[in-house]
Amino acid sequence: MGKNRPIKFRILELFLDGEEHWNYEIVSKIQEEYNMQGNYGRDSINFDIIELASGGMLRDLEQRVDEEGIYKKGFLLHKYVITDFGKVRGSDACVRYV
Amino acid sequence: MGIDLKALKEQENRRRVSKGYMWALFCAVFWGIWYLPGTVIWVLNPFDEMFGAIAETNGDGVSLVVTAALITAFNALTVMLALMLWNGVLQKFGELSRTLREFSPCSKWFFLASVFGGPIAILGSFMAMGFIGGAFAAVAALLYPVIGSILAYYWYGEKITKRAAAGIIVIIIGGITIFGGGLITELGTGNVPWIGYLGGLMAAVGWGIEGAIAGKGLDISEPDVGLTLRFLGENIIWWIIIVPILAIVGFPMYTYALQAFEPMALLVLIFAGITFGFCYVSWYKSFPLIGVGRGQGIGNLYGFFAVIFIFLFFGDVPQWTILLGGTLCIIGSFVMFTEEAAEIETLRG
Numbered sequence: 001m002g003k004n005r006p007i008k009f010r011i012l013e014l015f016l017d018g019e020e021h022w023n024y025e026i027v028s029k030i031q032e033e034y035n036m037q038g039n040y041g042r043d044s045i046n047f048d049i050i051e052l053a054s055g056g057m058l059r060d061l062e063q064r065v066d067e068e069g070i071y072k073k074g075f076l077l078h079k080y081v082i083t084d085f086g087k088v089r090g091s092d093a094c095v096r097y098v
Numbered sequence: 099m100g101i102d103l104k105a106l107k108e109q110e111n112r113r114r115v116s117k118g119y120m121w122a123l124f125c126a127v128f129w130g131i132w133y134l135p136g137t138v139i140w141v142l143n144p145f146d147e148m149f150g151a152i153a154e155t156n157g158d159g160v161s162l163v164v165t166a167a168l169i170t171a172f173n174a175l176t177v178m179l180a181l182m183l184w185n186g187v188l189q190k191f192g193e194l195s196r197t198l199r200e201f202s203p204c205s206k207w208f209f210l211a212s213v214f215g216g217p218i219a220i221l222g223s224f225m226a227m228g229f230i231g232g233a234f235a236a237v238a239a240l241l242y243p244v245i246g247s248i249l250a251y252y253w254y255g256e257k258i259t260k261r262a263a264a265g266i267i268v269i270i271i272g273g274i275t276i277f278g279g280g281l282i283t284e285l286g287t288g289n290v291p292w293i294g295y296l297g298g299l300m301a302a303v304g305w306g307i308e309g310a311i312a313g314k315g316l317d318i319s320e321p322d323v324g325l326t327l328r329f330l331g332e333n334i335i336w337w338i339i340i341v342p343i344l345a346i347v348g349f350p351m352y353t354y355a356l357q358a359f360e361p362m363a364l365l366v367l368i369f370a371g372i373t374f375g376f377c378y379v380s381w382y383k384s385f386p387l388i389g390v391g392r393g394q395g396i397g398n399l400y401g402f403f404a405v406i407f408i409f410l411f412f413g414d415v416p417q418w419t420i421l422l423g424g425t426l427c428i429i430g431s432f433v434m435f436t437e438e439a440a441e442i443e444t445l446r447g
Contacts, residue, residue, distance in 0.1 A: 004196060004199075005196060005200065006193060006196045006197045006200060006318070006319055006320070006323075007193060007196075007320065008318050008319060008320065009200070009318065012318065034192075040189075044188070047386075048320065050386050050387075051317075051320075051321075051385075051386040052317075052318075053386075054385065054386035054387075054389070055317040055386070057317070057318075063103065063106075063107060064103065065102055065103055065106055074106075075106070075110075076103075076106050076107065076110050089317065089318055090318075
């Protein structure tokens, strides 16, 4: 499931479990599902997450420095949770699959 | 450790904001430049000939609208070409087809947006450029945020704050100056280009409505892809609906459409497509980085750029009422938009 849906739908779907997720967890999951390996794929998925957050659908809860290079060494990692608005938009878009 | 995190946060934020301003400024420059090919195309063949031929049989007014329809149709086509190239470079064709198939949550909003964006806003802009001039067309469209926020108020009950209301009033005064200034002199001579003014109003109303509708689909899709679908919709409207209907009614649409494939006209049309396509793309790119408010506020500087470019390339100095009104509109849009940007990290919710 999810694979044939637009990437932002899938990201919202992953967040609809109501849990907090780190951006690198979501990014690597999407990279794998959509076969978007490589730095370009990684950055463009992360930008989708940033857009969802700026649209008020995700909330940036916490940041930490990526010391070990699990995502991008020396950069910030962000932890997000879905907002109420995100739940509404997410279930509008994903309801058939949830 | 703590300092490290703080420094990194600041660095990330700085990087994000400066990129966002860069995109918004790109948008304003491209949007402003668009009025150059948009104005020039009217004096190029086949459109110049087309206008003359139809004007002889049906009068200037009808001829202007019909010619503007064909120009807008070609504009949509070249924008689409530019966006397809853009999506190709970004490797987004997969996402394009995934989003297209999501008709109910996404695509329907893009198609609806294209109805208001294309046959109303862009057609209106071309009408205003053809009948009054590029500077007027550019500055008249600066009224669009007023329409957008009034719609948002009635549709999703979005509050209009005191500050936004103050901005709206400044923009409306600007609008009255822009439209009224020319009208008063023309009423004196008894020769008013009503269709041009109607076009200016169509641009503002159409873009205001388009913005309110497109936001619904764009927030859950990728903007590069969403915009391409919006222009796919516009191409369908022009090439499958309006142009054939005009042809059936008896206007020589296809005769002139085929003639558009000559080097000069084609070059100008492609120039229009590239500038317009990328102004939309960079506009949407700026939103997540600096907020819709600042993005739109800076985007509206296109009014200045258009006037400057038109002056540089054509040597036209617009009437002082257009300059004053345009300045008021830009000030008003900054007043309106900057409040929202205070909470830059989350814009809604």
